[in-house]
Structures are given as structure tokens and as C-alpha cells.
Amino acid sequence: MLKFTVRRGLLALLILVLAVTLLFAMIHMMPGDPASVILGPKASPELKAELNQRMGLDKPLLVQLGSFYADLARGDLGLDVFSDREVSEIVFEQLPYTIVLVLAAIGGATLLGIPLGCFSAIKRNSLLDRVTAVMSVAFIAIPSFVVALYLLLWLAVKWRWFPAMGAGASGDIVDQARHLVLPAIALGLGWVGYIARLVRATMLEVMEENHIRTARAFGLPERTIIVHYALRIAILPTVTILGLGIGTMLSGALFAEIVFSRPGIGKLLHEAVVTRNYPVVMGSVLVTTTFFVLSTLISDIINAALDPRLRESGKSS
Amino acid sequence: MVTKEGSNLFQITRRGFLQQSTLAGLTIAGSLPSVSWAVRGHQLHIRNYFDISSLDPPFSLSGGDSFIQRAIFQNLLQFKTDGTWHTELDAAEYFEAIDDTHYAFRLKRGQMFSNGFGEMTADDVKFSFERIADPDLNAINAIDMGTLSHVEVHDRYSGTIVLTSAYAAFVPIAVAGYGILSRKALASVGGRFSTQPPCCSGPYLFREWQAKRKTVLERNPLWEGPEAAFAEIHIYAMTDAKAAEMAFEAGQLDCAEISVESVEPFQKNLPPDSFLEIYPSGRNYWLGMNQSNPALEDLRIRQAIQYAIDAESVVEATWFGLAEPSMGPVPRGMLGCRERTLIPAKGDADKARSLLKEAGVDLPLRLRLDVNSDALEMTAVQVIQWSLKKVGIEVDIHTQDSGTFLSLGQEAAGDQWQDIQLFFQSFLGAADPYYSLVWFISEQMGLWNWERFSNEEFDRLNGLAQAASDEAERSRMYQRMQDIMEESGCYRFISNGVMPQIIRNTIKPAFTPDGYGLLRGFRPVTQQS
Numbered sequence: 001m002l003k004f005t006v007r008r009g010l011l012a013l014l015i016l017v018l019a020v021t022l023l024f025a026m027i028h029m030m031p032g033d034p035a036s037v038i039l040g041p042k043a044s045p046e047l048k049a050e051l052n053q054r055m056g057l058d059k060p061l062l063v064q065l066g067s068f069y070a071d072l073a074r075g076d077l078g079l080d081v082f083s084d085r086e087v088s089e090i091v092f093e094q095l096p097y098t099i100v101l102v103l104a105a106i107g108g109a110t111l112l113g114i115p116l117g118c119f120s121a122i123k124r125n126s127l128l129d130r131v132t133a134v135m136s137v138a139f140i141a142i143p144s145f146v147v148a149l150y151l152l153l154w155l156a157v158k159w160r161w162f163p164a165m166g167a168g169a170s171g172d173i174v175d176q177a178r179h180l181v182l183p184a185i186a187l188g189l190g191w192v193g194y195i196a197r198l199v200r201a202t203m204l205e206v207m208e209e210n211h212i213r214t215a216r217a218f219g220l221p222e223r224t225i226i227v228h229y230a231l232r233i234a235i236l237p238t239v240t241i242l243g244l245g246i247g248t249m250l251s252g253a254l255f256a257e258i259v260f261s262r263p264g265i266g267k268l269l270h271e272a273v274v275t276r277n278y279p280v281v282m283g284s285v286l287v288t289t290t291f292f293v294l295s296t297l298i299s300d301i302i303n304a305a306l307d308p309r310l311r312e313s314g315k316s317s
Numbered sequence: 318m319v320t321k322e323g324s325n326l327f328q329i330t331r332r333g334f335l336q337q338s339t340l341a342g343l344t345i346a347g348s349l350p351s352v353s354w355a356v357r358g359h360q361l362h363i364r365n366y367f368d369i370s371s372l373d374p375p376f377s378l379s380g381g382d383s384f385i386q387r388a389i390f391q392n393l394l395q396f397k398t399d400g401t402w403h404t405e406l407d408a409a410e411y412f413e414a415i416d417d418t419h420y421a422f423r424l425k426r427g428q429m430f431s432n433g434f435g436e437m438t439a440d441d442v443k444f445s446f447e448r449i450a451d452p453d454l455n456a457i458n459a460i461d462m463g464t465l466s467h468v469e470v471h472d473r474y475s476g477t478i479v480l481t482s483a484y485a486a487f488v489p490i491a492v493a494g495y496g497i498l499s500r501k502a503l504a505s506v507g508g509r510f511s512t513q514p515p516c517c518s519g520p521y522l523f524r525e526w527q528a529k530r531k532t533v534l535e536r537n538p539l540w541e542g543p544e545a546a547f548a549e550i551h552i553y554a555m556t557d558a559k560a561a562e563m564a565f566e567a568g569q570l571d572c573a574e575i576s577v578e579s580v581e582p583f584q585k586n587l588p589p590d591s592f593l594e595i596y597p598s599g600r601n602y603w604l605g606m607n608q609s610n611p612a613l614e615d616l617r618i619r620q621a622i623q624y625a626i627d628a629e630s631v632v633e634a635t636w637f638g639l640a641e642p643s644m645g646p647v648p649r650g651m652l653g654c655r656e657r658t659l660i661p662a663k664g665d666a667d668k669a670r671s672l673l674k675e676a677g678v679d680l681p682l683r684l685r686l687d688v689n690s691d692a693l694e695m696t697a698v699q700v701i702q703w704s705l706k707k708v709g710i711e712v713d714i715h716t717q718d719s720g721t722f723l724s725l726g727q728e729a730a731g732d733q734w735q736d737i738q739l740f741f742q743s744f745l746g747a748a749d750p751y752y753s754l755v756w757f758i759s760e761q762m763g764l765w766n767w768e769r770f771s772n773e774e775f776d777r778l779n780g781l782a783q784a785a786s787d788e789a790e791r792s793r794m795y796q797r798m799q800d801i802m803e804e805s806g807c808y809r810f811i812s813n814g815v816m817p818q819i820i821r822n823t824i825k826p827a828f829t830p831d832g833y834g835l836l837r838g839f840r841p842v843t844q845q846s
Contacts, residue, residue, distance in 0.1 A: 030720070030721070031720075031721045031724065031730075031731075031733075032718075032720035032721045032723065032724050032730070033723070033724035033727055033729060033730040034720075036723050036724050036727055036729075036730065037719065037720050037723050037724070038378075039378070039457055040378065040457075041744070041756055041764075041765050042457050042458065042460050042461070043457060044460070045729070045764075046455070047455060047457060048729065050455060082370050082371075082378070083369075083370060083371060083511040083512060084371075084509075084511050085511065085512075090528065093528050094528065094529060152563045152567075153563070156563065156567040157563055157566040157567045160567060160568060163567065163569060164560075164563045164564045164566075164567035164569055165553065165555070165560060165563070165564040165567075165569055165570075166530060166531070166553070166569075167530060170527065258556070258557050258560060259557070259559075259560055260560065261553065261555050261557070261560045261561075261564065263527070263528065263529035263530045264529070267529060268529060271556070273720070274718065274719055274720055275720065276720045
């Protein structure tokens, strides 16, 4: 297991370096002059030159990339030329909001989706199964921003059960949780349907396998068979998907952060791209890519822990 | 196949799950105080378009910064809250122009900086003004100090601001635009700050800033003027107008700028206890034409485009009849605004056709039109496209993100300035007409003058108007400058737009004539009545 983890960890590191390098090149090849965007019409050519120099844009792209990695090795993500604040400070100030939102959304979707999928598989072709099927497809099909708008209109504007904007008062966990409910539902609802359909399909497949039949023949209780033998295998694709889902949600969080006026890394990244604030763009990209790679790595490790065959297959690859 | 045992297991769990989740939902909903956000004591909750970039006057970049600066810092003069560009005394008890280059001032006594930095003195005024203009600081806002030479300090409270040459915009742009900071306070933070002011002197104190969330101000107990109307002001950074509208409807905001297209729905179904105000905007929207581009070198072609565009229809479709066609870059209500335009707002399609014929253009003429990816501006260019099509000009619209768009005409950003033909541009002015027109002088060619417009008379008048002290004469010069712009065929002025605001009727708001909030002037209605 340790060897598997180390192998996967090194692969994750390689993916991270490649992804960040590629993103660095893409971002810097975008048209647009950061000095004009950031400083506006008042900027003299001297000021623009100074800003470009401070951002390192006067150097060749490869030199900029080298400087970025050299600074990164020292734990330095650079300085935001807008506010003169450390990029790491800016990024890590926003990151927790997005992580909490994503975890709440994916956590809620998992807690609802897995039982729904299980029930549907066990009660195949029952009314519950059909209702779950219709609802799952509906959840997947409705765009998240539409969900967000209706949640806002009904639960915040009309009934005023939940707040419409912000992330809650600092230090007040209950208030922060209330501010989290609507964006987490908007972001996670589609995933409820997706996970439920996935778990149902894999459960149906697993329940037909020989080892389940054997377990039944041995007279094991159905609860034990489902939880310990069927679900344990049926959940593997879901764990993989959840790893990817967290990454997808990181980018999807942007709409929730805008619609619900929440702080977060998505909004930070969007504003930084629009203003060509390269240091903040790179800092945000690095952190989100790391988070994505880590979540995929963790899902791989969980999969390997649940299914020893994966560890073995890893050796030969 | 499901066994009875399995079925029981999941039936129990399902019920339990459903019961518990329903109970949990009801508990959460029930525990919510069917939120009465409208009742917040002496607090004002207001939207700000931008988050803070820097509150340090030399480095502040956006209207979002000055929105807060005006509440926490004192200027020598401030804008009145009566919706005009007139100024009144703020930190100064006396302010007078001695001549074109000398302004005498005397501060009110006993005006204290927060955080123990003592009383405001003339030396602080000297420090604040000279610091912004200091070439070593290389500050973005140094340009606003114009021809400032230095500030002479006569005694603890009085002094004279000295300019090297006459600069008529000095009072509205510099004196009423920039706050006075304590020399000692700035020294205590190493001479510069961004989002945490070391001292305040206005009716409100800066309490906290939460990045991408909000800024909180609180009443300044040291303030010697009339007591600040609110104990706290919460300013939310919200770039999305729709989110702000929802937050207002949910009762979380007391005042918010809303999108133009939301005005009509709100007029029909106004949230309880609220009202709408439509403020003119100081933004200038126009269609620019790059006269260096071979397709637009012929003046008659540019004039044909001017005449072909039905600005009235553009304004009607874009601003839903809330705005008026523009008189030029200088907006209505400001010195230098014209009473008429040379090209009628409705345009003249017949004249456009005859100009094209005279120029010997083979129709259809195909042109490229670049526009920022802003919903409002994209609507405007579609109507322009329709107007031009009627006279045989086919326009390909190229939508660009703002970062790309803003560099299109900049020579430093590459050669694409040569390829741009038509572009829909908008620019926010300030409290003086100088600020609306200076971007079109010959020196700005390749910077912000993307039309490559160059006119000797225009440049000369720009210099003269900056130095003129007679308002009527200055106004005439700015009017003539706008005529010259129109005569060049490089510009089709469209509108100055509007800034619609939705406001709780427990609040009496105060705005500048271009629709920006003056927090000092906001009052609860009870206090005002």
C-alpha cells in the first residue's frame, strides 16, 4: 500500500508540474496588456513599464516560468501588484470558503446519492426506484445556475429562510452554515442524481456476481451482504468520480460564488483573469490544481484500500 | 431479488432517514428568525461594485475606493450632497483662489485623526498633496495633481497651495477628490498602505475589511461635525447586479445599483418599503473609428457611418428609454456640455447613403466592430449593426473580454491597433470636463486615443481650457472641442447612460451627479424628517 501511495504521489506531482506549466503558458499567451487593465487610463508609459517589470513581464516566457518555480520552491507566490499584498495571503484567505462550499456540496450529494442509489437497486422497478430515476435525471439535467436562482427566489427572497448573499459573520459557525445551505444545494444537487444513478447501476451489477450468490448460499444476513460485500465494491466507481467531482466543483463554485456573492477562489481567479493580474492568477491556479490532483490521489488511495486488486494492477503498470 | 430481511433493513433506514432529514430541515428552517434583516438598528447595508484595491489616495484605482475614502477621510473641500458638482468646505474653514496658481486655505481647529495621531494641521495638508505628486512615489494618481508645485505652510492651520501654472481642474479633481492623511500615521506604517488605513478623519472610521466580502465602517467618536447618521455602514463588494438585486429583495441590502434591464420589472413590482431612483451616469459611450485604418481613411465614409447610426434607437434598445442620447463626452449638468450635436441623434440614412456614393464605396462595405463583452454594450452594437446594414455597411461584431479589449488600441500591446476599425468604447469621466476630453489629444494617440484623431485646434484648446479661470469661456472651449471631435468623423456619440439605484424608503440617499454614493450624506428618514 505504501509503495502504491508513493507511486501515485509521484505521478500526481508530475501531473501538477505539467498542468501548472501548461496553464502558465496559456495564461501568458492571452492577449491583453495587464498594465492598461490594472492601471487604467491614468497610467503613463513609465508606470506601465514599471508594473510590467514588477510582474516580470519584461522577461522571456521561459525565464518567467523559471522564476515562478524558483520562487515557488521558496514558498513565495509573489506579490499582488494591485494591493501589494502577498499572493499566498490573498489565495489562502479565499481558499477555505471554496473548500467548505465544495465539501458541503459533495458531502451532501454523497450522503443523499448513495442511499438513494442503494434503495433503487434493492427495490428495483419499484415506485421508489422510478421516482428516484426521474428525480435523478431531473437533478442532473437542470443547470446549477437555474437551481441557484430558484433557491434564491423562493428560500431567500420570498420566504427569507436563508440569506441571499455572503458567507456569514466571521466566527459565527451557525451563521456561516446558514449562508452555506443554498450555494451548497445549488452546487451539489446535480451530483445527487449522478451519484444515485451510478450507485444503482453498479449495485445491480455487483448483486448479480458470484460472490454475492455464494454469500447468500452461506446464509449471511442480507444487511451484511449489502453493506460489507456489495456496496464496498459498488462504491468504487463513485469514489473515483467523487475525486474528479471535487475538482470539477472547484471550477463550478464560481457561479455559486457570484450568484450568492460569496468570497472564494473561483471569484478571485475570475477577477484576476479579467484584470490580467498574473501573480494572483498563477497563485490561484496552482492552489486549485493542487487541490484537484490531491483529491484524485486520495480517491485512488481509497479505491486501493477498498479493493486490493487495484494495488496489484498498479505494480504491473 | 430482495429478501424480506434486506427489505426490512432498508425500510427502517429509509424511514429513519426521511424522518430525520425532514426533521432536520424543519429545525433549520424553524430556527431561522423569519429573517427581519430590515430591522438592523442604525446600520446601512449598501452595495459597492468594486472591492477595495487601495485606500491610500496616491494609489487608489477605482470608484469603489473613493466611495469609501470620502467617508473616512476629510478633504479640504467636498462635493455637496445636492446632486450637483458644487463643492463646500470640509476640513477647511476657509478656501479661496488668490489667483490662477495660488489657493489659500485655513483648517478648522480640533479635527482629530484616529488612532492617536493628533490634530490635523496644515503640514498634513502639505504632506498629503505633495506625496501624491511626488515623482519618487511614481503614483498612479499623480496626474490628478496637475501642475501642483508645493504647499506653503504659514502656521499650524493655514497655508497656500501653489501651482506652477493655471490648472482649472485642480479644485474639483484634486482638492475635492483627495483626502488629507496624517504625516505621522503614514510614517508609522512605512509610508504606504493599501487596505488598512492607519488613520481616519472623516465622520466614519474604517473598522474592518474582509477581502471579496465587505468593508465595515463605524461612527467616528472624534468627529467634530454633525454626528454620522449610522453607527455602522456595511459595504458589500458585489460585481454582479443580479445578485445585488436578489440581496435587496431578500432584505439584506438597503441600497444597490441595479441593472438597467431590471428597472422596468422593479417599477411594475417594487419590493415593499423601497423606491427607485434613476441617476444619470458620467460614463461616455461612443462608437470610435480608427482613421488610420485604410477602410476608414476617407472622411466621407466615417461621416456616413456617423449619419447612418440611429443613436436614439441605440439608446432606446440599450437603456430602455431611461437614458438620453449623448451631447458628447461631457455629460449634461457639467460645465462644457453642448446644447446640440452636429449629427442629429436620429441620424440621417439618406445623407449616409449619399456620402458613401460620393466616396465611391462598393457596397456592401464590410467592417469589423470590436466590443467589450458587456451585455449592455453588446446590445448597443447590435443596434448599430442594424443601423449600418440599412445603408449597405455590413458589420462583423468581435466580442472581446475586457482584458483583451482594453489593449486593442494600445501601441505597446502589439500591432493590432492598425487592424481595429470600429469599436464601441465607454469611459467614465470625473468632476471636471477636462477629464472627459484629455484622452483624445494627439499625445494620447496609441494610448487611449484609438481613433488616431489628431487636431491642432483641439490640442490647443485643451491646453487653454485647463488654464482658463473664466467658467463661461472654459465652457465654450470644451463645447468647441466636442464639435471638432464630431467634425473629424472619428466619433459617433451615443449616450452617457444611467445608474439606476434601488433604495429602502427608510433611507435618504445622497449621490454625486454621476450616480456615485456619498456615504456621508446618507440618512435614516427619521433623522432627516
